[in-house]
Amino acid sequence: MKRRIYKIGLVLIVLIIAALAFVVHNVLPYALLQPQRVTTTNYLETENQNYTALQLVTKDSVTLKGYHVKSNKDTVYGSIVLIHGIGGCKEHFTELAIDLANSGYDSWLFDNRAHGESGGEYSTYGYHEKNDISLIIDTIKENQPTSKIGIWGNSLGGAIALQAIEKDKRIAFGIIESTFTDLNQIVYDYQKRFSYGIGLEWICDIALNKASKIGAFNSEDVKPIESVKNISCPVLIAHGNADGNIKFEYGKQLYTNLASKDKVFVEVDNADHYNMYDAGGEEYSTKLFNFLKRQTH
Numbered sequence: 001m002k003r004r005i006y007k008i009g010l011v012l013i014v015l016i017i018a019a020l021a022f023v024v025h026n027v028l029p030y031a032l033l034q035p036q037r038v039t040t041t042n043y044l045e046t047e048n049q050n051y052t053a054l055q056l057v058t059k060d061s062v063t064l065k066g067y068h069v070k071s072n073k074d075t076v077y078g079s080i081v082l083i084h085g086i087g088g089c090k091e092h093f094t095e096l097a098i099d100l101a102n103s104g105y106d107s108w109l110f111d112n113r114a115h116g117e118s119g120g121e122y123s124t125y126g127y128h129e130k131n132d133i134s135l136i137i138d139t140i141k142e143n144q145p146t147s148k149i150g151i152w153g154n155s156l157g158g159a160i161a162l163q164a165i166e167k168d169k170r171i172a173f174g175i176i177e178s179t180f181t182d183l184n185q186i187v188y189d190y191q192k193r194f195s196y197g198i199g200l201e202w203i204c205d206i207a208l209n210k211a212s213k214i215g216a217f218n219s220e221d222v223k224p225i226e227s228v229k230n231i232s233c234p235v236l237i238a239h240g241n242a243d244g245n246i247k248f249e250y251g252k253q254l255y256t257n258l259a260s261k262d263k264v265f266v267e268v269d270n271a272d273h274y275n276m277y278d279a280g281g282e283e284y285s286t287k288l289f290n291f292l293k294r295q296t297h
Helices: 002-026 028-033 090-102 129-143 156-167 183-194 201-215 224-230 248-257 276-296
Strands: 051-057 063-069 078-083 105-110 149-154 171-177 235-240 263-268
Touching: 028 201, 051 105, 051 129, 063 090, 063 129, 078 090, 078 129, 078 156, 078 276, 090 105, 105 129, 129 149, 129 156, 149 156, 149 276, 156 171, 156 224, 171 276, 183 201, 224 248, 235 248, 235 276, 248 263, 263 276
Parallel strands: 078 105, 078 149, 149 171, 171 235, 235 263
Antiparallel strands: 051 063, 063 105
């Protein structure tokens, strides 16, 4: 009887190990690479805002879908590229785009590759996306050669924005909200949070290595904490001190390591990852728009 129980136990252990190996090699990498595609309310339509739908094709044949939202004022103070977070879409920024238009700014908002209506199978957390941003800037310069260009990114969008600022010196300033320092670290943080505090770094390493091969990118190169060391243009970094998704200390680390002499850090009291504007209220929005005006007026 004991021998039979031992055999059954051994079989169960083998099955559990096999199932875990399957998940780590065949499920988790795709979970990292392929966020759920979403759409939401387009306030440009409901508020009758003047805009143009756009379509760009990258060098690696990915179609990017976006909007050019035009200023509601005779004077256009600048052009702002808006970048959404993981599992988000361009429509998440349509309310902000209207606020920018009312303040005299054009904005350019696109679905990231592998998000929304854009093409591409895999999200690479800025590795390829920073080149997509340069393509968007090419388009802005073709239409508005003298326009001052800024970039505004939230969460993953903030990480993409920092990598894009490092690469493309045509970006004159940046607003970065609630982003991470290092892809490997944030993947481990999320795994630990989903596993009730149990850290399994080796699982993260295996899954990320497999994801890197599938998505043709190097996760070791996705380090906004290194990008900021090479950024000299003005940057505002904002982070909620109650953020349970991306640690508040990561925002502080990015600010501390930012090479720019013109830099601002905004701590939003009691804000989590998703309610920066609700928690910060008018005071928070005013700080962002004052920074924006200082760069363009």
